[in-house]
Amino acid sequence: MSRQVPIFEVRDLVRSFRMPRTSVRGGQREVQAVTTVSFEVNRGETLGIVGESGSGKSTLARLLLALDRPTSGEILFEGKSIVGLPEKKLRHLRRQVQIVFQDPMGSLDPRMRVGKIILEPIRSLGIEGDEKARLKELVASVGLDADSVNRYPHEFSGGQRQRIAIARALAPRPRVLIADEPASALDVSVQAQILNLLDDLKARFDFTMMMISHDLSVIHHMCERVLVMHRGEIVEIGPTRQVFETPQHPYTKALLASVPTLDGDLPEAPPETLVEAT
Numbered sequence: 001m002s003r004q005v006p007i008f009e010v011r012d013l014v015r016s017f018r019m020p021r022t023s024v025r026g027g028q029r030e031v032q033a034v035t036t037v038s039f040e041v042n043r044g045e046t047l048g049i050v051g052e053s054g055s056g057k058s059t060l061a062r063l064l065l066a067l068d069r070p071t072s073g074e075i076l077f078e079g080k081s082i083v084g085l086p087e088k089k090l091r092h093l094r095r096q097v098q099i100v101f102q103d104p105m106g107s108l109d110p111r112m113r114v115g116k117i118i119l120e121p122i123r124s125l126g127i128e129g130d131e132k133a134r135l136k137e138l139v140a141s142v143g144l145d146a147d148s149v150n151r152y153p154h155e156f157s158g159g160q161r162q163r164i165a166i167a168r169a170l171a172p173r174p175r176v177l178i179a180d181e182p183a184s185a186l187d188v189s190v191q192a193q194i195l196n197l198l199d200d201l202k203a204r205f206d207f208t209m210m211m212i213s214h215d216l217s218v219i220h221h222m223c224e225r226v227l228v229m230h231r232g233e234i235v236e237i238g239p240t241r242q243v244f245e246t247p248q249h250p251y252t253k254a255l256l257a258s259v260p261t262l263d264g265d266l267p268e269a270p271p272e273t274l275v276e277a278t
């Protein structure tokens with residue numbers, strides 16, 4: 001049998017930004033947010049993307065989602081190029097690749113009830129089906145009460161809002177979920193709950209996950225492979241264990257050295273906060 005086509009193939013991807021002149025002396029400056037990046041995402045895996053702030057992780061995510069266009073290079077989704085396509089040709093991608101952002105408040109319309117928020121991607125994509133049953137399933141799968149659908153985002157805690165954002169992302173049954181620092185804005189006590197939820201949902205709904213994080217323990221815990229970014233470049237990519245045990249690039253070594261212990265566990269919530277308070 002022929003080898004399975006990777007769900008994403010990225011070839012020589014570049015995204016540079018031209019910065020406006022900031023001073024009389026400074027000429028136009030170019031920022032290479034992502035520079036000549038090539039890699040593949042295998043169907044069903046959890047691929048970690050790690051790197052310090054400003055290393056190009058979110059820019060890469062936006063390019064994969066076709067929310068931004070590359071300066072040069074190629075992105076294939078399920079074997080087909082998505083670069084430069086008009087919006088109407090991006091329907092398949094819009095449905096199959098979803099994202100959860102760091103700040104759930106930024107992605108949830110405060111004037112909309114939670115039920116409508118969660119169903120919005122299904123409606124805007126024109127996906128047919130029993131909405132009511134789907135909503136019920138989604139809300140339960142992320143661990144929210146059934147009556148949450150009638151409330152507004154501000155009535156929920158940070159962790160619960162992230163559950164809403166996750167339900168919304170999973171609504172169209174995507175094949176790929178990109179999680180961009182999904183727990184970084186949350187209280188430490190809730191972070192592990194959200195990450196474990198994503199792990200459980202992945203096993204249950206069988207999607208491919210890209211986990212973006214600056215936190216090595218998160219990557220270590222959740223990802224089979226890891227891609228290390230530094231100043232827009234991929235400096236290392238490989239099985240998580242191999243990269244963590246025998247890092248090849250000086251940047252990866254420095255990154256690992258800055259973490260005192262990596263025992264593979266996520267920060268544990270004290271017992272009384274295991275069930276998150278409203």
Ligand SMILES: Nc1ncnc2c1ncn2[C@@H]1O[C@H](COP(=O)(O)OP(=O)(O)O)[C@@H](O)[C@H]1O
Nearest residue numbers: 017031033051052053054055056057058059060
């Ligand atoms: N729209 C933009 N305009 C100008 N510069 C940008 C833009 N988006 C990102 N950048 C720059 O690209 C680099 C990478 O940013 P980003 O992808 O957000 O990194 P990360 O997610 O790893 O923190 C940074 O230097 C950032 O300032």
Ligand SMILES: [Mg+2]
Nearest residue numbers: 057058059180
């Ligand atoms: Mg980012």
